[in-house]
Amino acid sequence: MIVVTGATGNVGRALVGRLVAAGQSVRAVSRRDPERTALPPDVEVTRPESADLFEGASKLFLYVQAAGDRTGTVLDRARAAGVRHVVMLSSGIIREGADETHPIHTMHARVERLVRDSGLRWTFLRPNAFSTNALQWAEQIRAGDTVRGPFAEAVTAPIHEDDIAAVAEHALLDDGHHGAVHRLTGPGAVTTAEQVATIGRVLGRNLTYVEVPAEEVEAHFFPDLPRQAVRAVLKSHAAMVGVRPEITSTVEDITGRPARTFTQWAEDHKPDFTP
Numbered sequence: 001m002i003v004v005t006g007a008t009g010n011v012g013r014a015l016v017g018r019l020v021a022a023g024q025s026v027r028a029v030s031r032r033d034p035e036r037t038a039l040p041p042d043v044e045v046t047r048p049e050s051a052d053l054f055e056g057a058s059k060l061f062l063y064v065q066a067a068g069d070r071t072g073t074v075l076d077r078a079r080a081a082g083v084r085h086v087v088m089l090s091s092g093i094i095r096e097g098a099d100e101t102h103p104i105h106t107m108h109a110r111v112e113r114l115v116r117d118s119g120l121r122w123t124f125l126r127p128n129a130f131s132t133n134a135l136q137w138a139e140q141i142r143a144g145d146t147v148r149g150p151f152a153e154a155v156t157a158p159i160h161e162d163d164i165a166a167v168a169e170h171a172l173l174d175d176g177h178h179g180a181v182h183r184l185t186g187p188g189a190v191t192t193a194e195q196v197a198t199i200g201r202v203l204g205r206n207l208t209y210v211e212v213p214a215e216e217v218e219a220h221f222f223p224d225l226p227r228q229a230v231r232a233v234l235k236s237h238a239a240m241v242g243v244r245p246e247i248t249s250t251v252e253d254i255t256g257r258p259a260r261t262f263t264q265w266a267e268d269h270k271p272d273f274t275p
Contacts, residue, residue, distance in 0.1 A: 001056045005029045006063025014165035054081035062088045075118040085121040087171045092128035103229045123171040127184040129156035131265040142275045152193040152211040154240040157185040160260040163251045187259045202266040
């Protein structure tokens with residue numbers, strides 16, 4: 001049995017689908033009612049506080065935001081129940097020379113320490129920019145042909161969520177990933193404005209990205225994050241302007257298939273941008 005936290009998120013949902021297709025027994029952790037998760041029917045859905053959360057489980061996919069302040073308790077429960085290996089979805093912000101005061105760094109570094117000290121075997125996945133961040137423009141794109149936002153020339157190598165899930169699947173099912181840290185990126189560098197233009201081409205539309213000052217969009221930028229974290233993210237994006245991002249071959253090295261381009265991601269997500 002493999003327990004997947006964050007099972008209704010972008011990466012977690014993709015991972016659940018992959019594990020089910022591979023014939024694995026999956027227990028998906030979600031705060032949603034089971035009938036509202038839209039997960040495969042043969043997936044067991046449970047809540048984080050369930051007393052039998054780890055019963056019969058040997059492996060855990062840990063999504064930091066899903067565990068939150070309860071991470072230490074979750075890991076203790078997992079170890080006590082017989083879980084042996086945890087694959088953690090961490091962040092590429094953790095790297096040599098990083099700003100350790102950045103709130104996203106602080107959060108992920110803290111959980112990595114808890115995992116290292118848990119007594120469980122572990123694997124860390126450290127993706128950089130997610131292609132799904134582009135979903136923040138969906139409402140504007142559905143409404144018209146102009147997207148307003150900061151830092152048009154910020155450069156990233158965004159990664160498809162299913163590529164992260166594919167690496168997680170291999171880390172959970174294959175030998176050789178214990179104690180490994182996998183840095184994950186997409187295959188190519190694109191600017192923010194180029195991402196919007198790419199979505200437009202996929203939709204058969206001519207989309208334009210209009211740059212506005214960061215302070216004008218702060219209140220609406222990543223609305224699920226605390227404002228302190230949003231300001232830190234905006235500062236990080238500012239530092240990406242004109243700077244070539246890290247690009248790794250990890251997805252292909254582990255899965256045997258090249259990481260998908262941002263164009264491929266946009267093709268997969270056309271319905272999200274369609275009125």
